[in-house]
Structures are given as C-alpha cells and as structure tokens.
Amino acid sequence: MKKICFFSGDITRSGGTERVSTVIANQLVKNKKFNICFLSLWENNDKLFYTLNDKIKRYTLFEKVTSGKRILTYVHRLRKFVKSNNIDVLIDIDGILDLYSIPALRGVKCKLISWEQFSFYVNPYVGYRKITRKWAAKKADAIVVLTEEDRKNYEREVNVKGILRRIYNPIEIGNGEDICYNMKSKIIISAGTLNYNKGFDMLIDVAKIVLKKHNDWRWVVCGEGEERKRLEEKIEKNNLTENLILKGNVSNIEEYYRKSAIFVLTSRTEGFGLVLTEAKKEGLPCVSFRCPAGPSEIILDDINGYLLDCFDIEQMAEKINQLIENQDIRKKFSDNSMVGTEKFNIDKISEQWMELIEQI
Structure with missing residues (x-):
C-alpha cells in the first residue's frame, strides 16, 4: 500500500x-x-x-x-x-x-x-x-x-x-435531472477569497452600473479575506449597502447558487476557477473576464455564459444587464450549463x- x-x-x-x-x-x-x-x-x-x-x-x-x-x-x-x-x-x-x-x-x-x-x-x-x-x-x-x-x-x-x-x-457531475434553475430569482452571486487577485473592487464598479438600473436585484458575495474593510468602504461610498452584500464564508454555498440567477467572476487572475464549475453544476449562467487562466476553458462563450475582455467594466455591466432583461437567454445558458463539463x-x-x- x-x-x-x-x-x-x-x-x-x-x-x-x-x-x-x-x-x-x-x-x-x-x-x-x-x-x-x-x-x-x-x-x-x-x-x-x-x-x-x-x-x-x-x-x-x-x-x-x-x-x-x-x-x-x-x-x-x-x-x-x-x-x-x-x-x-x-x-x-x-x-x-x-x-x-x-x-x-x-x-x-x-x-x-x-x-x-x-x-x-x-x-x-x-x-x-x-x-x-x-x-x-x-x-x-x-x-x-x-x-x-x-x-x-x-x-x-x-x-x-x-x-x-x-x-x-x-466537479461531481450528475445526469442533469437535479438541476432546477430559479427563473424567478433576482440575485446575482459571486464567490471567492476577498483579495486583490479576485477583483472584487472591480465587481463593485460593475455593480454600481447594474444595480442602479435594476435596483430590485441583489448581489451577494460569498467569501472572506483581507480586503473586506476596503471593499466595505467602497460599497458604502457608492451607496450600495442595501443591494450588494458581503456574506463572508458560508458552509452551504450550493444553497446560495440555487437561489441565484447569475454567477459573475471578476478575477484579475485564476489558477482554475473552481467557483465557475460549481456554479455551472447548479445551472447558473456565468459571466467572467477572460483572465488567465481557467475561465476560457470552463465557459463556452454565448452558449452557457459570457467571456469578456479584461477588464472592461462597461462591457461586463452591459452583459449582466442583458441577462437580467432577457429570460430566454438566461434559460438557454442554464439549459446548456453542463455542456463541455465532461472533462471535469x-x-x-x-x-x-x-x-x-x-x-x-
């Protein structure tokens, strides 16, 4: 042995x-x-x-x-x-x-x-x-x-x-029958360690545009890290405290995915992008910068999500708004969420x- x-x-x-x-x-x-x-x-x-x-x-x-x-x-x-x-x-x-x-x-x-x-x-x-x-x-x-x-x-x-x-x-891939995408959800979710590489400062810039237009939506961030205080200050400065919530570490991340409509990744860099595969497993449309390395090997652009130029804040906000405003695209991306995941x-x-x- x-x-x-x-x-x-x-x-x-x-x-x-x-x-x-x-x-x-x-x-x-x-x-x-x-x-x-x-x-x-x-x-x-x-x-x-x-x-x-x-x-x-x-x-x-x-x-x-x-x-x-x-x-x-x-x-x-x-x-x-x-x-x-x-x-x-x-x-x-x-x-x-x-x-x-x-x-x-x-x-x-x-x-x-x-x-x-x-x-x-x-x-x-x-x-x-x-x-x-x-x-x-x-x-x-x-x-x-x-x-x-x-x-x-x-x-x-x-x-x-x-x-x-x-x-x-x-990721543990089932037969897809257990995916139950919540079409009525008005929650955007992101997850990761609150550090510089994960780009949550840019997320706030994106959220400012998205949530101003869609103030009936909420954006939840799961994770903890050394940047929390700085991010909290920026959230408050941009008057987003009611709609952009830092949840900290959660032990039941799958439940948060299931209550959400869209997953967003704003990382400057990724080793892989495990949170993307987790979100896809739960049927979530994903939006991410095409950062090195990982997202481009996980998301199929315009099939189960959007891959965007690094680090185009306006473009990301535009694509998220498009998903919010078009349920058909969200449904299409959700239905295709597991396409290309066999390798995982x-x-x-x-x-x-x-x-x-x-x-x-």
Whole structure:
C-alpha cells in the first residue's frame, strides 16, 4: 500500500485549494492501494471547513502558527516526518511549499508532486514563488497544473525535467435531472477569497452600473479575506449597502447558487476557477473576464455564459444587464450549463491522479 501525503499550509482553511485537495483525497482513499494523510504546517482552526474521510489522518509540523523560524527548521521537521512515516509520495497542494519539500526530500526515496494552484505568470502574496516554480521544474518528479493554458506556459518558459501534467479540478457531475434553475430569482452571486487577485473592487464598479438600473436585484458575495474593510468602504461610498452584500464564508454555498440567477467572476487572475464549475453544476449562467487562466476553458462563450475582455467594466455591466432583461437567454445558458463539463468529471480526474501516482 502506497502512503500518499498531501502537504498543506493549513488544511482547516476555507479556500478553494483546501476544498479541491480534500475532494481528491476523499476519492483516492477509496482505492485500497493508497493510504492517505494530510500534513499541514499548522492548523489554525479547531475544525475542518471541508469534509474529510475518517480514514484520512491529519498531522502538523507545528502546534500553532509559527513565524520567525528559519527555513531549515521547516525542512528538518518535514524530512523527519516523511522518513518516520515512510511516505512514498508527497503532494504539495501549493507550489510555494516546494521551498520546503525539495530540500527535505533530498536523498530520500519519497517522490514529489508539485500541484500548482496559480497561473504561471502570477506570483501572488510572495515574490519568490517564481523561483520555486523553476526549482520544481528541475527537482520535482511531477508538476500538476490546472489548465491547458498553464501547461503550455510551463513548456514555453521552463525546462521541466519530470512529468508535466494538466489535471483539471473536478466537479461531481450528475445526469442533469437535479438541476432546477430559479427563473424567478433576482440575485446575482459571486464567490471567492476577498483579495486583490479576485477583483472584487472591480465587481463593485460593475455593480454600481447594474444595480442602479435594476435596483430590485441583489448581489451577494460569498467569501472572506483581507480586503473586506476596503471593499466595505467602497460599497458604502457608492451607496450600495442595501443591494450588494458581503456574506463572508458560508458552509452551504450550493444553497446560495440555487437561489441565484447569475454567477459573475471578476478575477484579475485564476489558477482554475473552481467557483465557475460549481456554479455551472447548479445551472447558473456565468459571466467572467477572460483572465488567465481557467475561465476560457470552463465557459463556452454565448452558449452557457459570457467571456469578456479584461477588464472592461462597461462591457461586463452591459452583459449582466442583458441577462437580467432577457429570460430566454438566461434559460438557454442554464439549459446548456453542463455542456463541455465532461472533462471535469470527478471519476475521470481521480483516475488521472491515480495514473500519475503509479507512473512516478
């Protein structure tokens, strides 16, 4: 039985990275060939935000959030954990963790998969992410990216010594009979971490135009993050507090999708765009900027949504208004919501992960 460890910053967080890694782990643990566990740098919350199979054990390198420690301390603890637990494959669920994993696994039989969650040309939060990507290209046994666009970026920009594989983030796709689009809804929904890359500041600019014309509609944003205060101030400044609501983190995001009429993504960048696949699964027409990378591989323009120039506020507002004012287009997009999503089927995605693990 192969021992597979997903390495995370903090698996108790509520982000898309944590969500998709728990989904994949829950699928892989069904295979009797695999013994799955999670290792976090630390766990900042008492409970997991997303469900994890009871068979999957969780560990931490540190008991609490740690700052000021040298990188070598992280490397030493990770190396000790891998050796003492006889880990066969370590999966970094964010490429930045390669900073610790690559030196920790030197001379150890454990294989390394670097699972990159961000677009190649984007270096959010930390400046040395660009360096770790090039390091992973030389040292990791495999690199997993989320889009074809990013796979081509890696091929063009770096010489990947190991395996380079595009594996989409999955959705559980039914037969479509459970989709029940709410034609009477007057709610627009968006979701994501409240940070600069997600572009919620631009969302407010769009909302100002849309909600001025359609003041009987509401726009709900699900998610939390460091930009909340700044966004609240901008919402208040634009007199949108009654119609544009920041809900914070929600555990029942599917219920919000089902009560909504339109999903909107205003991101500057995406690693994939998991929220788009979630919205499509619930039958929602989607409107998004054609940002790197992901939306153009998820939305079929003018079939189940609109893909718009980056970052044309007026154009996005115009297309949302068009959807609000034309139920026939909304119905058409909803009926076609699952067109092109076969490639995201969770069974296909888990098979690709199993094949990669066996290959390395």
